[in-house]
Amino acid sequence: MKSDVIKIDNQEHGFSEAVKEAQKVAAYKGLNQKDSLRLQLCTEEVLSLVRSITGEIEASFWIEFSGSQYDLHVSANTAMDMEKRMLLLSVATSRQNEAAKSFLGMLRDIFEETMVVEVKQNNQYVYDGQNEHTIVCSDPEWDGYEHSTLKKLADTIKVSIRGGTVELTVSKKFA
Numbered sequence: 001m002k003s004d005v006i007k008i009d010n011q012e013h014g015f016s017e018a019v020k021e022a023q024k025v026a027a028y029k030g031l032n033q034k035d036s037l038r039l040q041l042c043t044e045e046v047l048s049l050v051r052s053i054t055g056e057i058e059a060s061f062w063i064e065f066s067g068s069q070y071d072l073h074v075s076a077n078t079a080m081d082m083e084k085r086m087l088l089l090s091v092a093t094s095r096q097n098e099a100a101k102s103f104l105g106m107l108r109d110i111f112e113e114t115m116v117v118e119v120k121q122n123n124q125y126v127y128d129g130q131n132e133h134t135i136v137c138s139d140p141e142w143d144g145y146e147h148s149t150l151k152k153l154a155d156t157i158k159v160s161i162r163g164g165t166v167e168l169t170v171s172k173k174f175a
Contacts (some may be wrong), residue, residue: 003063010057018061019043025063035174045149046170053087054078072170080164088159098160
């Protein structure tokens with residue numbers, strides 16, 4: 001099943017509605033209090049993560065659930081640059097763009113990566129490809145807290161980038 005789709009913006013309109021939607025899903029599915037709080041925390045953190053990385057945000061949020069599997073989806077439009085792309089892909093469990101799985105997807109991804117706008121080189125973001133999920137960001141607006149929390153709570157995090165559209169899917173299975 002699929003929950004209602006909640007519209008989110010960078011003035012935090014829709015954030016509380018998204019958490020309420022997570023509460024509704026948890027109540028509908030009969031999750032215990034601990035799992036219900038985990039679902040709500042995942043919701044809060046995925047929304048904060050997307051907002052922190054992309055800055056200006058116009059997004060849609062919804063939850064798809066079947067049995068004990070819950071997938072939290074955020075679809076956002078943003079002006080993509082190399083730093084955003086790097087940070088978004090570093091969040092993914094696989095560290096890869098899910099939109100680049102097919103041959104045409106890989107070609108599109110290569111083309112988009114070469115066409116993405118370069119921002120001034122001010123060494124704001126550093127990605128250490130040797131360590132799993134390591135992100136160092138000197139931007140005080142983003143300290144990586146959301147990423148580390150999601151990494152601990154979620155089973156998988158998938159990132160799909162196609163042009164300026166970013167889709168983030170956080171999956172969690174509750175017993």
